[in-house]
């Protein structure tokens with residue numbers, strides 16, 4: 001259980017998940033939440049990170065900073081996805097251990113699980129099969145970080161663990177059509193399409209994905225921070241998935257676009273299904289609160305309020 005005066009460092013406080021966690025900690029009355037911009041602290045710089053952690057000596061560190069992106073970005077920049085993530089997470093996790101940080105919360109992703117596995121996916125499915133090729137470099141980096149946390153827990157007894165969200169969306173999402181995830185991409189595509197004109201989505205539309213709003217991720221992360229201890233890695237989700245075709249229909253109706261939806265099957269589907277078994281987190285007492293429809297409406301409101309800052313249609 002964290003005290004309100006405990007120092008907490010949130011790495012990645014300007015990102016989708018990190019900003020939601022930061023807002024949530026402040027709203028909960030935490031008085032000593034430390035953040036740094038990229039200009040103030042380069043998380044790729046081991047010396048700078050080690051020095052910062054040794055000086056600040058936080059009680060808890062949350063690692064929400066990562067090189068992330070959708071299926072096409074993962075395919076296009078595999079070296080960045082494995083390389084940058086390995087460096088950032090090694091610096092933060094090992095640096096925290098050296099600085100005697102008690103609690104470390106690492107943010108993983110449901111894409112660490114094997115491509116072919118029973119659904120919904122329990123935590124025990126980890127490393128029981130091969131990763132999905134479109135995001136294997138990213139998944140392998142996350143599996144390395146997760147294993148480092150587990151190993152520090154085993155060898156040194158520290159409370160270092162991994163929270164595993166599914167596809168996250170919400171305020172401050174990435175709306176660049178080449179690098180974004182599916183949900184922000186569809187919001188933007190339907191918003192920018194002229195009435196009656198077709199909107200092209202990628203793949204076949206049949207893959208199933210589980211979506212969790214960033215505010216729910218933050219709620220679960222703060223819930224876990226306040227547990228006595230968390231063992232290993234834990235799924236953080238709704239346990240419920242929709243097909244990309246259903247998602248496209250829902251986004252289209254919320255945005256209010258009328259027109260045909262076309263499927264570009266030259267683009268990859270990725271995982272046939274990614275739905276997590278969240279019974280372990282549910283048994284601890286946490287359940288998601290934001291329905292997919294509510295969440296998409298709120299993400300669309302954020303998009304409308306910030307649309308001027310995006311580039312013109314690509």
Ligand code: GFB
Pocket residue numbers: 069070071072074109110111134135138139166167168179180181182183185186200201202203204207209244267268269270271
């Ligand atoms: O969200 P997404 O890019 O990533 O794509 P993943 C999910 C599904 O939506 C895929 C389809 O089947 C896409 O082909 N899709 C349809 C689209 N239209 C679009 C579109 O306009 N843009 C995008 N981006 N997708 C990522 C991993 O996998 O999930 C990451 O690559 C990460 O590593 C993330 O773990 C959570 O769900 O397939």
